[in-house]
Amino acid sequence: xxxxxxxxxxxxSLRLVPFKQSMISSVHYPVKPLISPPILSFRRTIVxxxxxxxxxxxxxxxxxxxxxxxxxxxIEDLPPKLQEIIKLFQSVQDPRAKYEQLLFYGxxxxxxxxxxKTRENKVQGCVSQVWVRAFFDEERNVxxxxxSDSVLTKGLAALLVQGLSGSPVPEILRVTPDFALLxxxxxxxxxxxxxxxxxxxxLMQKKALLLxxxxxxxxxxxxxxxxxxxxxxxxxxxxxxxxxxxxxxPSLVEDLEAEKIEEVDTGSDVVALGSRGMxxxxxxEKELSPVELEVEDVSSQHAGHASVRGTDxxxxxxxxxxxDAFQGKSSVxxxxxxxxxxxxxLQSGLHALSIVAKTPSEV
Amino acid sequence: MEAVVVxxxxxxxxxxxxxxxxxxxxxSFSRVRRSSSLSVASSSATIAxxxxxxxxxxxxxxxxxxxxxxxxxxxLVYLDNxxxxxxxxxVLDALQNYYEFYNSNVHRGIHYLSAKATDEFELxxxxxxxxxxxxxxxxxxxxxxxxxxxxxxxxxxxxxxxxPGDEVILTVAEHHSCIVPWQIVSQKTGAVLxxxxxxxxxxPDIDMLREMISSKTKLVAVHHxxxxxxxSLPIEEIVVWAHDVGAKVLVxxxxxxxxxxxxxxxxxxxxxxxSSHKMCGPTGIGFLYGKSDLLLAMPPFLGGxxxxxxxxxxxxxxxEPPSRFEAGTPAIGETIALGxxxxxLSGIGMTKIHEYEVELSKYLYEKLSSLxxxxxxxxxxxxxxxxxxxxxxxxEGLHPTDLATFLDQQHGVAIRSGHHCAQPLHRYLGxxxxxxxxxxxxxTKEDVDSFIxxxxxxVSFFDSxx
Numbered sequence: 001x002x003x004x005x006x007x008x009x010x011x012x013s014l015r016l017v018p019f020k021q022s023m024i025s026s027v028h029y030p031v032k033p034l035i036s037p038p039i040l041s042f043r044r045t046i047v048x049x050x051x052x053x054x055x056x057x058x059x060x061x062x063x064x065x066x067x068x069x070x071x072x073x074x075i076e077d078l079p080p081k082l083q084e085i086i087k088l089f090q091s092v093q094d095p096r097a098k099y100e101q102l103l104f105y106g107x108x109x110x111x112x113x114x115x116x117k118t119r120e121n122k123v124q125g126c127v128s129q130v131w132v133r134a135f136f137d138e139e140r141n142v143x144x145x146x147x148s149d150s151v152l153t154k155g156l157a158a159l160l161v162q163g164l165s166g167s168p169v170p171e172i173l174r175v176t177p178d179f180a181l182l183x184x185x186x187x188x189x190x191x192x193x194x195x196x197x198x199x200x201x202x203l204m205q206k207k208a209l210l211l212x213x214x215x216x217x218x219x220x221x222x223x224x225x226x227x228x229x230x231x232x233x234x235x236x237x238x239x240x241x242x243x244x245x246x247x248x249x250p251s252l253v254e255d256l257e258a259e260k261i262e263e264v265d266t267g268s269d270v271v272a273l274g275s276r277g278m279x280x281x282x283x284x285e286k287e288l289s290p291v292e293l294e295v296e297d298v299s300s301q302h303a304g305h306a307s308v309r310g311t312d313x314x315x316x317x318x319x320x321x322x323x324d325a326f327q328g329k330s331s332v333x334x335x336x337x338x339x340x341x342x343x344x345x346l347q348s349g350l351h352a353l354s355i356v357a358k359t360p361s362e363v
Numbered sequence: 364m365e366a367v368v369v370x371x372x373x374x375x376x377x378x379x380x381x382x383x384x385x386x387x388x389x390x391s392f393s394r395v396r397r398s399s400s401l402s403v404a405s406s407s408a409t410i411a412x413x414x415x416x417x418x419x420x421x422x423x424x425x426x427x428x429x430x431x432x433x434x435x436x437x438x439l440v441y442l443d444n445x446x447x448x449x450x451x452x453x454v455l456d457a458l459q460n461y462y463e464f465y466n467s468n469v470h471r472g473i474h475y476l477s478a479k480a481t482d483e484f485e486l487x488x489x490x491x492x493x494x495x496x497x498x499x500x501x502x503x504x505x506x507x508x509x510x511x512x513x514x515x516x517x518x519x520x521x522x523x524x525x526x527p528g529d530e531v532i533l534t535v536a537e538h539h540s541c542i543v544p545w546q547i548v549s550q551k552t553g554a555v556l557x558x559x560x561x562x563x564x565x566x567p568d569i570d571m572l573r574e575m576i577s578s579k580t581k582l583v584a585v586h587h588x589x590x591x592x593x594x595s596l597p598i599e600e601i602v603v604w605a606h607d608v609g610a611k612v613l614v615x616x617x618x619x620x621x622x623x624x625x626x627x628x629x630x631x632x633x634x635x636x637x638s639s640h641k642m643c644g645p646t647g648i649g650f651l652y653g654k655s656d657l658l659l660a661m662p663p664f665l666g667g668x669x670x671x672x673x674x675x676x677x678x679x680x681x682x683e684p685p686s687r688f689e690a691g692t693p694a695i696g697e698t699i700a701l702g703x704x705x706x707x708l709s710g711i712g713m714t715k716i717h718e719y720e721v722e723l724s725k726y727l728y729e730k731l732s733s734l735x736x737x738x739x740x741x742x743x744x745x746x747x748x749x750x751x752x753x754x755x756x757x758x759e760g761l762h763p764t765d766l767a768t769f770l771d772q773q774h775g776v777a778i779r780s781g782h783h784c785a786q787p788l789h790r791y792l793g794x795x796x797x798x799x800x801x802x803x804x805x806x807t808k809e810d811v812d813s814f815i816x817x818x819x820x821x822v823s824f825f826d827s828x829x
Contacts, residue, residue, distance in 0.1 A: 095772065095773065096773065096824070099769070099772075099773075099824070100828075103825075103828045104828075107828060128762050128764045128765075128795075128796070129795065149762055149795070150762035150764045150765050151761075151762065151765055151825060151828065152762075152764070152765045152768055152769075153762075153764065153765075
């Protein structure tokens, strides 16, 4: 990383610039420990980790170094990679060059797959869009991925990703936003609504905490093995009670449940069907003699929009039909067949069908 | 404002000697020859010679001390006036004066100071009424800001006049303050909101608006000048169409009152709102103009002191407007300072301000559109189409937040980036956010030049990283 830096930066010799105390005193924002109750449980489990420094017993907001102000976390307590980054930025004097460095980081940030650009991963309060994803590696260190549509924010996100990835949860939780002052970027670091940097850090810390909590729950109940953590954190987040996003939660939770049930028993009913669902099933079974038939009532996912108002549910269904009756017919013809069979329902309140129609040989 | 005070209350002069000497400063541009008596920080160009007319921007700059500073190592270039304007010394002095010499609660007291405070407060109301040519000062209701004024109409007039199926017409370009209150009220009353979209010139489609107005329409609530598109709506015509079907019209004049002559008699609007802080006045005060007969029929908004007539344990009777809608102790000093702002602006002349801004607006638009990859929102200026002196824009491939940050950090240029409280409009335009530079009469062509240079530098900096 250092080699790559020197090729883009104009500074050829590294100079450590003493950090100006006046900068700290002019900025003041609350430093709250992110978590209070669960910290005790961390201390117990943490003893087994090798990477934890022996200074872990110190509470997050205290500082022993006499040169820093009360709220300020000494640089030595920060994750080592973050320390490196800070020192690098401090060595660059010219503000413009600092920006160049920031942009360079951003450019080299590993792109975030669009499937992870979800609401749970979005940093709130940003005018630009920023997403952050977190998962454990094999050694239960947190690994981050991030993206943004604003290049400066992407640079900041890259700083955080590089600086914090590979660190264990408690180390991440100890980081206070003050360190950003050390970068000398003079980004607005007040806890204002639009402060992306602060919110990014908070989200990353929150996600680290969630990973820890979830893994503790799972290891204690023995359900999920640690190696599956890489792929499940998203679904964990989505279904997690700790997430405050109540709007999208119910349907996502339903999705998860529905998916789980489907995996278990592919041929039978997924969710208890009401009368219309039963009628659809009967009709299709009678007319198409399917090898496989799945009828899923997904009306609750559409409960918000106007077409459902005034009906008593049972408006949207997912259909999966495998039948010989589809042989030789184009997809359009197959869908039309099904629609014709279900004419009565469509005229009496059934609003939409999502259809997968295959022949046995196509499955 | 101090000059008026001197005439009306001669005894006052001895109380506030400081105020008077500084006050003479603000009148310099209406009597240019006297400007040599200024004690305020001077710029050499203030005295006009016959051969070289000084622009309004240059001649007024000295009244605004805040403009003369450096930020992040560069001279401040303040181009965020659509968000809030700067205050001239005269307005700041009026506020200071009030607190230093005659602060007292209004409308309630008998003693000398409170009589004085009440006089000044009501005088400010008269000034505002005159400023927009209201027929009576009782048609001016002071609120905290324009947003509160719109909420006042929504809750007071809206809740008692809207029935299920009634229609309220808005545009997609409205500020959130003229969308959200109507959403709340329509949910409570069962009224329906209808939105006029933009036409190909990127202004609200007037033909569509006209067609939307029907016998179901009860209210048309629209902006006079858009804070994003810089376009203006033909309010007079809209009012005619609305009144034809018995609908009322509320005009959001936040971006027009500070910049041009606004005559409510000519517009014939039923309600009009504006904010003090966008017209050289302090924050914390705004006003609602409402036709007398409308206000008289409206129930109270907030309850408390001041707005009552008699109070019993089980019921109360209410005061006449405007007091009916001014519960509690008002922002007295701020109101008086708003009066001072009105005096200051009137001293320059709104026509003169408007003419200058039309020039500046053209200059800004030309310069900005000459840069490559810049997309400016709103109509193109022409003979018939005058844009307000602001441009919301996007540079291709560059996020507005990055742009604004760099402009501020590296060049001291203050613009705004975001959705400018117009999310529906941005969604309609298909963007998440935009950058916006907005001018006022104390900006100069040099400010625009500095902005353009800084912008070009910013774009090339970020381009080099693509």
